[in-house]
Amino acid sequence: MAGVTYSFYIGTAPSSATLANAPSDLVATVGDGQVSIAFTAPTDDGGAAITDYEYQLDSGNWTSAGKTTTPVVITGLTNGSAYSIKLRAVNSAGKGAESAAVYSATVASAPSDLVATVGNGQVSIAFTAPSNTGGADISDYEYELDDSGTWTSAGTAATPVVITGLTNGTAYSIKLRAVNSIGNGAESAAVNVLLGSPASEFAAKEDAIRSVITSDAQHSLNSTLASNIRLTRDARERFLTSRAQMQSEEAGLASRNNEALDVDGIAVASADQIATQGTFSAQTGNFEGTKRRLVFGDFDIQRDGDTGSNTATISGKIAWEQMLSEQTMLGYYLGVEVGQSNIRGSFTGTQRKYGVSIGGYFVHALQENLFLDGFASLGAGRNNLEMADDTLALTSDYTTQTVTLGAAVSGVIEQAGYDILPELSVAYGRTTIGRVGFTGVAYGLTDDTLCLDAGSVSTATIMFRPEFRVSLDGQKPSESLSTLSFAPRVMCERVQVASTTNNCGFGAELGISSSTQDGLTSVTAAIVADRVGNSTRSSLQLNLEHKF
Structure with missing residues (x-):
């Protein structure tokens, strides 16, 4: 028609499609050498079907995923490596917009x-x-x-x-x-x-420090109890002598009220400890034997087999005794004590102790051959402690208070050719330590405000000990110059230090004694063995005594 223009194309008509926009909401799921990327398809596919998705690793080349839907799985990756991943859609118009990056890994959780x-x-x-x-x-x-x-x-x-x-x-x-x-x-x-700091080191080692203090207190308490038990046994012998003297007019007995200095001792060795104990004594008295003043003491060396620590103690007492009657003797004493411990183990150092004590004891004849004796004491000690390990050095001055109590019922049962001397005894001791202050030095710093509560230590023992005494010279055992003795014993102990332990056991004593005709010289030897709990204790005692 006139005035109209027509256009004709031969082949494919031009497309009206555009590039797709970017995929979104990418979520990476890591697998073994691969990662799966879930995503939301582009909101605008450009008016043409999406024919592929491509991915890019760490801003490198783009690679076809061979997929047109979510998810895209990327293989051939290195485990433990993080990748930055982008996606884009492909349609007939070309390569679409790239997505925001997603990472194949995330930050770690917290240690x-x-x-x-x-x-x-x-x-x-x-x-x-x-x-x-x-x-x-x-x-x-x-x-x-x-x-x-x-x-x-x-x-x-x-x-x-x-x-x-x-x-x-x-x-x-x-x-x-x-x-x-x-x-x-x-x-x-x-x-x-x-x-x-000293405070941090002290806090970390508080249990070991407390153990040093309580172990030393336990050794000192054992020494005090042993000393008081020996005191009352010796008092029982003096009581028997005084009774005989009061009933006799023989002046020869008066010589026994004045005794020169005498020393004897005992050594103990076991898998857990090595210890020595001993006594020294002298006395003066009146002719009748009803009053006397005595000076005596004890020495004690103990070694701890577990730590190698050792403790040496020497104590002295001055006592006054009086026979109130033929049935009762009463005594009291004042005592002093000096001790030193060489500390070994996690800490090394020294512990010095100075103590004073006051106590009393008695012996009473319940009947002719049955006796009751007992003791009680109070003591206070001043302790000077210096010890250190590789980091922390400690010094301390502190006080302790000790109380001991004990009693025994003993007897003499005379038989034809031998005597039986049964003894049932109980003893208890407690040392209160309480709060202990320290000055500590560590890392070039000094702290004098350190402290801990060491509490207390205690020991309670009950023992039954029947002694069988046989004469070796044909005389009555009570009059014999040579005797052989055997004493089985059973005992139970309750010890409280950091914890409380209760143990029972048994043991035996075998002894021989010989005296000269004039009664001035005597020799005694004894072997003692005990099994208490898991501990085996044995000792050999040798005593040589001469009166001048």
Whole structure:
């Protein structure tokens, strides 16, 4: 028609499609050497069907995924490595817009179970690695001090983290976090430390320090109890002599009321300890034997087989005795004690003790051959302690208070050719220590405010000991110059130090004694063996006595 223009095309008409916009909401799921990327398809496909998706790793080349729907699975990856991944859609118009990047890994979760070990100007933090590394290897750990906001590389990818350059005596709050190729992980809970100070060392070693104090107190208490038990047994012998003297007019007995200095001792060896004990004594008295003044004492050396510590103690007493009647003798005493311990074990050092005591004792004849005796004492001690280990040096001056009580019922049963001397005894001792103050030196710092509560130690014992005494010269055992004795014994002990232990056991004594005709010289030998709980104790005693 006139005035009309027509256009004709030969072949395919031009397309009206455009490029698709970007996929969105990419979510990566890591597998073994691969990652699956779920996504939301482009909101605008450009007016043409999407024929493929392509992915890009770490800004590299684009690769066909061979997929037109979610998810895209990318294989051939390296485990423990993080990748930056983008997607784009392909349609007939070409390559669409690229998505925002998604990572095949995330940051790690927080380290846990932080445990701090302080040192000189440093602290070592042991920890449990994050339960989730984020899919990438942890390349470093960082630490933060006191919520400062400043994180510092620890230069390690494993436990522990060691932090140096710190100030001794200063408290720190410390957090950790893991670092992988994605970035900085979640921060841990804080661990609080007091760095390299006498207080921190003292707190860490408090149990060992308390053990040194209570062990020494237990040794001292055992020495005091043994001394008082020997005191009453000797008093029983003097009581029998005095009764005989009061009933006799023979002046020869008067000589026995004045005795020169006498020393005897005992040595004990076992798997757990080595110990020696002994006594020294002298006395003066009136002719009738009803009053006397005595000076006597004890020496005691003990060695702990577990730690190698040893304790030496010497004590002296001055006592006054009086026969109230033929049935009763009463005595009282004043005592002093000096001791020193060489401490071995986790700590080494010395412990010196100076003590005073006051006590009383009695012997009473319940009937002709049945006796009751007992003792009681109170004491106070001043202790000077110096000890140290590789880091901490300690000094302390503290006081202790000790009470002891004991009683025994004994008898003499005369038989044809032998005597039976049964004895049932109980003894109890308690030393109260209480709070002990210390001055501590560590890492160049001094702290005189350290203290701990050492509590108390106590020992209670009950023993039955029937002694069989046989004459070796045909005389009555009570009049014989040579005797053989055997004494089985059963006992139970209750010991309280850091904890309370109860043990029972048994043992035996075998002894021989010989005296000269004039009664001035005597020799006694005895072997003692006990099994109490898991402990075996044995001793050999030799006593030579001569009166001048």
